[in-house]
Amino acid sequence: xxxxxxxxxxxxxSLFAEGEAPPELCAEIERHMAGCDNCRIVVDTxxxxxxxxxxxxxPAMPEEAREKLYKSLDLTDLMKKEx
Amino acid sequence: MERIRAxxxxxxxxxxxxxxxxxxxxALRLMRHxxxxxxxxxxxxxxxxxxxxxxxxxxxxxxxxxxxxxxxAMMRLRRARPEEVSVEEAAEPEEGALVPRALxxxxxxxxxxxxxxxxxxxxxxxxxDLPEKLRAVFVMRELENIPTDGxxxxxxxxxxxxxTRLHRAxxxxxxxxxxxxxxxxxxxxxxx
Numbered sequence: 559x560x561x562x563x564x565x566x567x568x569x570x571x572s573l574f575a576e577g578e579a580p581p582e583l584c585a586e587i588e589r590h591m592a593g594c595d596n597c598r599i600v601v602d603t604x605x606x607x608x609x610x611x612x613x614x615x616x617p618a619m620p621e622e623a624r625e626k627l628y629k630s631l632d633l634t635d636l637m638k639k640e641x
Numbered sequence: 642m643e644r645i646r647a648x649x650x651x652x653x654x655x656x657x658x659x660x661x662x663x664x665x666x667x668a669l670r671l672m673r674h675x676x677x678x679x680x681x682x683x684x685x686x687x688x689x690x691x692x693x694x695x696x697x698x699x700x701x702x703x704x705x706x707x708x709x710x711x712x713x714a715m716m717r718l719r720r721a722r723p724e725e726v727s728v729e730e731a732a733e734p735e736e737g738a739l740v741p742r743a744l745x746x747x748x749x750x751x752x753x754x755x756x757x758x759x760x761x762x763x764x765x766x767x768x769x770d771l772p773e774k775l776r777a778v779f780v781m782r783e784l785e786n787i788p789t790d791g792x793x794x795x796x797x798x799x800x801x802x803x804x805t806r807l808h809r810a811x812x813x814x815x816x817x818x819x820x821x822x823x824x825x826x827x828x829x830x831x832x833x
Contacts, residue, residue, distance in 0.1 A: 572807065603746070608811060
């Protein structure tokens, strides 16, 4: 990422990695990547970063925390039991 | 909404069932500790039900609840660590691109890789280490899938700032995870 053109395109890489860059920007980034190994690596690993987080299982709220929440709101009698 | 306004407890319970998991995840990732996250969740729903008349319907209910949770979390963080979450930091300019330095390929990650607790923990740790302003945007946009306009409204920033921070958060995380996921051929890591 030492070239001026790499830095110029950097701001557009998120959109490109998500496939949401406008066609002109896509074409420009693709042209640039054809001759720039570093940018190819950044785009590939940026895509993988985004993909990993989209697939990351989400932490669940502990049952005990749910109970405390209902209790704090005086709604314990309406709490549905998990499972 | 009208039922919550009228004090219908069943409606409040429905609201909790639908929205508390997302509010909890946001709070956990902002506060970094379960006990504090739980308190933020309680504070969020207490304040939302008490102040439901202030909900003007311009954003959706989920976005409004996220805004309350975010503000509650920030208040707590400022009280606990004023030197870390100062007004000056909040006013910090947005410019300053994050220039990638980790320029090596990652190893192939099999589909089942995410089933490993160690990998999931590494990804969660990286979120916790994200600079705070980037973290709030990343959690809302990328993990909770709140649209750009909703995230902007919840955080009190412009949509352009949301887009910039999301991009910077992704670059920051890519950099942070690079050593962990580096291809063994690069000798830069590949798990700990």
